[in-house]
Amino acid sequence: MICDECGRPATIRFVETVNGEMRVMQLCGECAGARGIGLSFAPLAGPIVNLLMGFLEEAGADEPVEAQGSACSECGLSYAEFRRTGKLGCAVCYTSFEKELRPLIRRINGSSRHTGKIPSKAPEDAESIREVRRLKLDLDRAVRGEEYERAAELRDQIRSLESAQCGGGDDGDV
Amino acid sequence: METFEQMLATPPSWLDASGPISNVVLSTRVRLARNLEGVPFPMRAGSSDLERVRDRALAAASAGNYLANALVLIVDEKAQSRRQILVERHLTGREFLGAGPGRAVIIGDGELVSAVINEEDHLRLACIKSGLMPMDAWRLVERLDTELEQNLHYAYSSDWGYLTSCPTNVGTGMRVSVLMHLVGLVRSNRIAQVLGSISKLGLSVRGFYGEKSAALGGFFQVSNQMTLGQSEDDIAYTVERVAGQLVSLELEARSELTKKGGHRIEDEVHRAYGILTSARIISSDEMMALCSSLRFGITEGFIDSVNLATANGLLVSTQPGHLKHFDGRDPGPDRRDRIRADLIRRELASGSRA
Ligand SMILES: [Zn+2]
């Protein structure tokens, strides 16, 4: 194995991404060092955070100017600072910047609704709100699959859960 | 309960090659990000807030079963060398190196479960298991989470799920990472193509060691990118399925390589073994490449005098922070490469199969 850079014996094979294209390289220790390929346990968040920053940059072009100047009512974090660091300041930031965050998070996840674990100390209706959401997804699937009997059943279940929620907390965005 | 020094005497138990598919998969890690209600996230919290979070989390951990007898490290400014070791053992992220006071790490037996307090989020709970075990690791860390939430009020919204400092973790707060040794795919030049198709499935891949998406020795980390909109079971299952496909491609590549040029590979892996057991100076780069060859030689049956657990353990014990600890001082680059070579020779001599 010969170094791609200098022709001396290579000790390292690695993969790098250049303009979205992956290529395999082999290098000697010296040339690898010169390229800044060190040995460490880098934080896993790296590439995912880069993805977020990319989306943030793209979104920036369409954002109204006032979004840039807004700040969280609870912790005072400005939206501009979030754009710079990719980190929010407190739980209330999710409400303060909801308009900007929702499309961003939808782009990363393909969804912006939690369907996973619910803490035992969550508000009591959290479980039933999630159940309604799940049933509506099932209903969608049943209608698409032309299973009309099942669809009617699901509709009844949704209706009874929603009336129990007194006004419901769901915006029907499913 | 172990002390920090006792913990360092052996590699983390998740490197012991006891889990399923250990020839390709070193370990599976599942972590959950959690924050406490009513307190700013660590980056914007003052020192009294951080201390309050730390004390509440420590109290919750000691009230439960999973971390009641665990090693608790209060990370203050003096403990810089300890931080480096925590990063190298995958107990905390690199950001932890520069963080101020108010931080703590709780480490369970064998480093299988752990909790990091006031890193990017108030709490990062993790379970690491040997081999390919996303479901098992998730189930275990879930039980720890359920136990802690009896005494902690998490920041949560029914809409967004668990609220996290970085929006890329919001929802489940769950990241499943599988550490794989894809040496066959690298050597047969199929790695770029295979990993390219992985990213289309919503998974991210990075080198286990090193920045800039570089992977040395064919050690890769495959993880879920999405944390919201799927249940935790679905996320664990997706990673398990994709990693399983990578395993079969890797095994295929390895068997083709040995069929086509077995004698060359046999020669190469024994050369690597020869250097590791004889050389007096070994850089960390060289170590990574040689360790990859050694593992390859063991799994393909060319080398039977060393077991897989010993080869895996070298990945952690030869890292700079560990060498500094073993040496009792900062050895500097030259001496570091010498004590690395000494340590490798010692480990390979004692880790030989009788
Ligand atoms: Zn070179």
Ligand SMILES: [Zn+2]
């Ligand atoms: Zn805020």
